[in-house]
Every structure is written in structure tokens, then in C-alpha cells.
Amino acid sequence: xxxxxxxxxxxxxxxxxxxxxxLPDKRHHHYSLLTARDKVLLTLxxxxxxxxxxxxxxxxxxxxxALSFTDWNxxxxxRWVGLDNYTYLLNGYxxxxxxxxxxxxxxxxxxxxxxxxxxxxxxxxxxxIRGSWLYQSIFFTPVVLSLAVxxxxxxxxxxxxxxxxxxxxxxxxxxxxxxxxxxxxxxNAGPLxxxxxxxxxxxxxxxxxxxxRHIGYIMVLYLAGLKSVDxxxxxxxxxxxxNERQTFFHVVFPVMAPINVVIVVVTVIESLRAFDLxxxxxxxxxxxxxxxxxxxxxxxxxAQLIGFGSAIAVILxxxxxxxxxxxxxxxxxxxx
Amino acid sequence: MxxxxxxxxxxxxxxxxxxxxxxxxxxxxxxxxxVFAWPMLYGVYLSLRPFSDIITNPAGPFSLPxxxxxxxxxxxxxxxxxxxxxxNTAVITIPAVxxxxxxxxxxxxxxxxxSWKFNLIVLLIxxxxxxxxxxxxxxxxxxLYNAIPLFAPLSAxxxxxDQFAGVILIHTTFQTGFCTFVLSNYMxxxxxxxxxxxMIDGAGVFTIYSxxxxxxxxxALAALAVLEFTWIYNDFFWALFLFVTGDKRPITAxxxxxxxxxxxxxxxxxxISMLAAIPTIVxxxxxxxxxxxxxTLGAAKG
Numbered sequence: 234x235x236x237x238x239x240x241x242x243x244x245x246x247x248x249x250x251x252x253x254x255x256l257p258d259k260r261h262h263h264y265s266l267l268t269a270r271d272k273v274l275l276t277l278x279x280x281x282x283x284x285x286x287x288x289x290x291x292x293x294x295x296x297x298x299a300l301s302f303t304d305w306n307x308x309x310x311x312r313w314v315g316l317d318n319y320t321y322l323l324n325g326y327x328x329x330x331x332x333x334x335x336x337x338x339x340x341x342x343x344x345x346x347x348x349x350x351x352x353x354x355x356x357x358x359x360x361x362i363r364g365s366w367l368y369q370s371i372f373f374t375p376v377v378l379s380l381a382v383x384x385x386x387x388x389x390x391x392x393x394x395x396x397x398x399x400x401x402x403x404x405x406x407x408x409x410x411x412x413x414x415x416x417x418x419x420x421n422a423g424p425l426x427x428x429x430x431x432x433x434x435x436x437x438x439x440x441x442x443x444x445x446r447h448i449g450y451i452m453v454l455y456l457a458g459l460k461s462v463d464x465x466x467x468x469x470x471x472x473x474x475x476n477e478r479q480t481f482f483h484v485v486f487p488v489m490a491p492i493n494v495v496i497v498v499v500t501v502i503e504s505l506r507a508f509d510l511x512x513x514x515x516x517x518x519x520x521x522x523x524x525x526x527x528x529x530x531x532x533x534x535x536a537q538l539i540g541f542g543s544a545i546a547v548i549l550x551x552x553x554x555x556x557x558x559x560x561x562x563x564x565x566x567x568x569x
Numbered sequence: 570m571x572x573x574x575x576x577x578x579x580x581x582x583x584x585x586x587x588x589x590x591x592x593x594x595x596x597x598x599x600x601x602x603x604v605f606a607w608p609m610l611y612g613v614y615l616s617l618r619p620f621s622d623i624i625t626n627p628a629g630p631f632s633l634p635x636x637x638x639x640x641x642x643x644x645x646x647x648x649x650x651x652x653x654x655x656x657n658t659a660v661i662t663i664p665a666v667x668x669x670x671x672x673x674x675x676x677x678x679x680x681x682x683x684s685w686k687f688n689l690i691v692l693l694i695x696x697x698x699x700x701x702x703x704x705x706x707x708x709x710x711x712x713l714y715n716a717i718p719l720f721a722p723l724s725a726x727x728x729x730x731d732q733f734a735g736v737i738l739i740h741t742t743f744q745t746g747f748c749t750f751v752l753s754n755y756m757x758x759x760x761x762x763x764x765x766x767x768m769i770d771g772a773g774v775f776t777i778y779s780x781x782x783x784x785x786x787x788x789a790l791a792a793l794a795v796l797e798f799t800w801i802y803n804d805f806f807w808a809l810f811l812f813v814t815g816d817k818r819p820i821t822a823x824x825x826x827x828x829x830x831x832x833x834x835x836x837x838x839x840x841i842s843m844l845a846a847i848p849t850i851v852x853x854x855x856x857x858x859x860x861x862x863x864x865t866l867g868a869a870k871g
Binding site: 357379539 | 849
């Protein structure tokens with residue numbers, strides 16, 4: 234029925250087909266052209282997925298916050314305990330600070346080493362060099378592997394020699410290291426070099442393995458960004474006598490600002506989400522505690538400490554909101 | 570561009586320096602490439618060696634093989650339920666990827682082609698949610714899945730928990746966040762005149778979506794399909810905590826238990842790792858272009 238009504242509102246077809254002609258009041262006409270059926274359809278197209286998303290993602294997030302003020306084992310009635318979980322978390326629970334320390338080191342190693350390394354590789358491989366494609370493929374291959382597979386592949390390297398790990402078998406087989414002194418790469422929870430503020434030795438191994446995968450990821454993202462930089466900018470810099478380093482830091486890096494934000498957000502989020510690798514190695518215990526593994530180990534194990542686990546989840550949420558909000562602010566700015 | 574005259578000698582010196590730095594660059598890159606490739610190459614190598622080779626050798630796996638064989642693969646395939654786990658992966662991954670692309674393309678179409686007031690808000694809700702660490706929501710989600718009743722054949726136990734449908738649902742929901750973001754950016758680059766012209770011709774919303782916009786999004790959809798397949802295939806976390814029945818887990822999550830069974834036999838563990846790695850590596854090598862495009866579609870626009 235409304236088809237006839239709306240047809241009168243439509244601009245003449247000749248105007249529409251005129252390529253590149255800007256239509257006056259484009260946006261208003263959009264809406265008025267829609268039939269009632271179309272409007273219902275569009276509402277469903279967005280509404281149903283949005284509803285499911287709100288319930289499953291944001292609804293559960295709110296429930297996590299609520300549960301963090303309770304003591305619940307999943308069976309008995311829920312008991313409200315106010316801030317008790319948080320008090321115990323901050324003052325009495327030793328693994329919490331261990332996890333915070335490990336998450337911080339994750340972030341530090343990613344930001345200070347893996348991400349710059351990925352950027353460096355991207356800059357090196359962006360130039361016309363022979364075999365660039367092969368190098369890129371090799372550096373990127375670890376990224377397509379699941380972290381569970383990555384964990385297993387590295388166990389083949391880093392298991393102790395008694396377990397036939399390659400590195401230790403090589404160290405002891407060549408006589409470089411006495412079997413008793415061979416490092417237990419994934420097992421030794423003592424601090425690296427005996428310095429307390431450093432991560433545990435096995436966490437350091439995990440960070441190397443995680444970097445192995447993160448470097449290629451950043452490289453590909455950054456390469457795409459570099460390809461989009463206007464080549465005339467570089468030429469202009471070269472004519473002005475800038476060398477490659479100066480050109481990168483003073484010309485290319487600043488115009489890559491949007492990609493740089495993405496890279497930082499990806500890096501921070503990845504280091505907060507870290508879970509699979511430590512879980513496949515030892516379930517995130519014995520030196521490999523992370524906030525993410527503390528959540529599941531407390532709440533989804535036999536212990537069923539749902540309230541306490543939720544409190545850790547809330548801490549993780551609060552930290553994660555920092556990069557998320559930073560990112561969204563950027564998206565909003567480009568949208569407007 | 571290089572019209573500035575430079576005395577001949579300096580050009581030569583510059584060239585020599587350039588060639589030297591090229592050699593240094595290739596040296597650096599090849600060493601690094603070897604370090605990167607080594608754990609994977611070694612995994613292949615070890616998976617082809619008989620276990621007896623390693624235990625009889627005093628230096629363990631740091632030794633030359635007496636023979637290379639596919640026996641380890643044959644053994645783990647015959648003895649470990651791997652085929653079932655691969656089947657589970659297919660049952661989860663294929664519907665999840667298709668549903669994600671279908672749903673996110675509809676949402677993206679609606680919010681990018683019709684000037685909705687909520688356009689930006691919807692995008693923010695999706696994108697922010699997509700970036701949340703999954704561990705933040707897993708506790709209530711397990712409880713919710715246990716509480717939501719579901720009928721056969723979608724559920725064998727009458728609930729959403731411990732069912733393929735539940736895992737497919739959370740993947741689809743999470744990934745819809747990412748794909749909507751990418752696809753709506755992509756659709757915004759398509760001229761609005763296409764939609765307008767179709768409307769004048771009397772086409773309804775669904776026709777415009779399926780006959781006009783969707784065909785034009787094929788490159789983006791292909792790139793996203795490859796990317797989403799890899800991500801969902803690689804999921805460890807959801808499949809670990811939303812299933813309690815080990816036999817239902819897909820291959821990646823099943824590695825958690827398989828590792829415990831085979832850790833004493835490194836060549837067999839290597840074979841399992843390689844088998845689990847093959848699908849994504851093959852997809853990557855064959856469809857590399859799409860893969861990288863999918864990643865950068867998401868990033869470049871942000």
C-alpha cells in the first residue's frame with residue numbers, strides 16, 4: 234500500500250542515474266521510501282542480533298560484576314558479602330599479585346619487544362628486497378596456529394631432557410651443560426636470574442613463545458599500513474635529504490597514526506586475553522598465573538568459588554576497558 | 570627525482586655501502602626466518618621419527634634418524650579419536666562461520682545503508698564487546714547455558730550447555746561484533762545510488778540486501794570467511810569450558826587432554842600437533858591473499 238505513497242517522494246530516476254550527482258536531502262528520502270514491511274525487516278535484521286549480543290556479552294558482563302559481591306558455590310543460595318572478595322583478593326590471596334605481575338610483564342614484553350620487532354620487520358620487508366614474500370610467509374605462519382598448538386610445538390623444544398625436549402637434549406648431549414643443570418624451561422617457577430621483580434623463569438619462556446607468535450601478527454598489520462602511505466611523501470623526504478631512518482620516524486610514523494593506535498590496542502588486548510598458552514602448558518599454575526587463568530581456576534574448577542572468580546573477572550574487565558575505550562574514542566572520531 | 574648531480578666517486582661508495590647493507594639485511598632476515606621456522610620444521614622432523622630412535626640414543630632427539638616413517642601418524646589417528654575431534658571441529662566451525670557472515674552482513678547492511686540513528690551505537694556495542702577478554706563473561710555464561718532450555722535435535726541434554734549449538738552460538742555472537750565492523754566499513758564505500766536506484770525500481774529491503782549489496786561484498790566476505798575459519802578453528806577457550814563431555818570437543822580444545830596422554834612419547838605428540846596445525850596452515854598457504862586482506866580490512870579502517 235505504501236508503495237504508491239512513497240513513489241511520489243522519490244527523485245526523478247534521471248537524477249539518480251546521473252553518475253556522481255549529489256542528491257539533495259539524500260538521507261531523508263532514504264527513510265521515506267521504505268515500506269512498513271521493509272521497516273519491520275530492517276528492525277529485525279539489527280534487533281535480533283543486537284538483542285542476542287547484549288544478553289550474551291554485555292548482560293553476562295553485568296552479571297559478573299554482580300556476582301563479584303557474592304559468595305556462591307553454584308549450588309547453595311547466593312550470599313551477598315559486599316566487598317569481601319575484593320578485600321581478600323588484594324590482601325590475602327598471593328596468586329593475585331603474581332598474576333598482576335605476570336600480566337604486566339606480558340604487556341611490557343609485547344610493547345617493549347614483540348610489537349617493535351614486528352614493526353621493524355614490516356619496515357624492512359616493505360622495501361624492494363628479494364624474497365620479501367618468503368620472509369613474510371615464514372614470519373606470519375605462527376600466527377595461523379592456535380596457541381594450543383603453539384604450546385605443544387614449543388614443548389617439543391623446551392621439555393626437560395628427561396622428557397626428550399630438543400634444547401635440553403642438545404645442551405646435555407653435546408656436554409655443554411650437565412644433565413642436573415639443564416634448565417626446566419616451562420617448569421622452573423623461580424624468578425629469572427634470581428631477581429624477584431623479574432617474571433618467573435617459566436613465565437619468561439612463555440613470553441618468548443608468545444612473542445614468536447605476536448611479532449608476525451604485528452608485522453602483517455603494519456605492512457598493510459605502510460602500503461597505504463602515499464609514496465610521494467617518502468620521495469619528498471628523500472629530496473629534502475632525509476635518510477631512511479629520519480624518513481620513517483619523522484614522516485611515515487606520524488602519518489601512520491591510525492594504524493599505530495590499532496597496533497597498541499591489539500597489543501594490550503592480546504596481553505590481557507592471554508590464556509591458551511599457559512593453560513596448555515600447566516593450567517596457569519606454578520609461576521604461570523595470569524588474571525584470566527585465576528578466573529577459571531577459581532570459579533570453573535572443583536572449588537566453584539564463583540563470587541571470588543567473578544571479582545577477578547571484574548578486575549580484568551576494568552583493565553580491559555582502558556584500551557577498549559581508547560579505541561572506541563578513535564573509531565567515533567573517524568565516524569564523525 | 571634524483572636529478573641532483575653527484576660526483577662519480579661518491580656514487581660508487583654509496584653503492585658499495587648499499588650492497589653491504591643489503592647483505593647484512595638478508596643475513597639478519599634469514600637467521601631470524603630460521604629461528605621462526607625451526608620449531609615447526611623440528612615438529613615435522615620429530616613426528617617422522619620412531620620413538621625407539623630417541624630413547625636408545627643417549628642424546629635423545631638431538632640425533633640423526635635411523636629411518637623416517639609415517640607410523641606415528643597412523644598410530645595416533647588409529648588410537649586417539651582424532652578423527653572424531655576433527656569432525657567436531659567441522660560441526661562447530663562451518664555453521665559458525667556461515668552464520669557469522671550471514672548475520673553480520675545483514676546488520677552491516679541495515680546500519681550502513683539506511684541512516685539509522687543508532688548506527689554508531691550499534692557499532693560501538695558490537696566492537697567493544699568483541700574486544701572483551703572472554704574470561705570476563707565465562708562464569709555467568711556457563712550458568713546461563715545451564716539454565717537455557719533447548720529442544721532436540723539442537724540439544725541432546727535439553728540445555729544449551731555441553732552442546733554444539735551453544736559453542737556455535739557464542740562464536741557467532743562474538744565474531745558478529747568484528748565482522749559487522751569490517752563489513753559496515755566496506756559497505757559504506759559502495760555508492761548509495763545503488764540502493765536508491767533499486768528502491769526506485771520497487772525492490773524491497775531484502776532484495777536489495779541479497780541481490781545488490783551482498784554480491785558486491787564478495788571480496789570482503791571471502792577474506793572474512795578465511796579469517797573466521799582460522800579463528801574459530803583455533804578456539805581453545807570456549808570449547809574447553811562450554812563442553813564437559815570430552816568426546817564433543819573440537820580438535821584444538823581436545824589437545825588439552827591429548828597432551829596428557831602422549832607427553833611421554835614426543836614423536837607421537839609431534840604428530841598430533843602437526844595434524845592439528847595442518848588445516849590452518851593449508852588454508853593460509855592457499856588463501857594467503859584473503860587471509861591478510863581480512864586482517865587488514867579490520868585494522869586499516871579502525
